[in-house]
Amino acid sequence: MIQFKVNGQEKTFDGDPEMPLLWYLRDVAELTGTKFGCGMALCGACTVHKNGAAIRSCVTAMSDVGGAEVTTIEGIAPMHPVQKAWMEIRAPQCGYCQTGQIMQAIAFLKDNRNPTDQDIDTAMSGNICRCGTYQRIRAAIHQAAKQQATAHPSTKHPATTHPAKHKTAKETA
DSSP: OEEEEETTEEEEEOSOTTSBHHHIIIIISOOTTSOOSOSSSSSOTTEEEETTEEEETTSOBGGGGTTOEEEOGGGSOTTOHHHHHHHHHTOOSSOTTHHHHHHHHHHHHHHOSSOOHHHHHHHHTTSOOTTOOHHHHHHHHHHHHHHHHHHOTTSSSOOOOOOOOOOOTTEEO
16 A cells, blocks of 8 residues: 555555556546657656655656646646746747646746756756757746746745645545
8 A cells, every 4th residue: 555645635546556647646546637649758757756856657657646736737836937938938849848847847846946058957857848949948947937037936846735635446545
């Protein structure tokens, strides 16, 4: 039995401990904001947070999340500075990679409040955008960093919210 939290909700999983977290999130918890891209941790579309750090859920086994706090795009506060900047800059084109990009950017900005272009390029290098919107993504991250510094000068990042999610047959709270 694996116990953990998803977006602030206590969860228990008694299925295959080697099942990728991605499939739990999408198929069991019905949190479909996290996307499947490559299945090998190469593209970043499946990025979520585990205890605040960006991870690739496609290669993270359920056994690796026991006792952890997992946050998906659905658990990020509405209009988080990164999401707001993404909209203002119009970073997405097709949008498929964007939840992974946003989750990576939020984790990155938690520890780097004033990034350079090189800092951003390095931090985001594992997140692929097939449409090539890297310049807009970089601009949105710069803008989000400025917004966070203005709105939350004494904290590393704004709080996340954890919306309630219904239980399925394979999970209990």
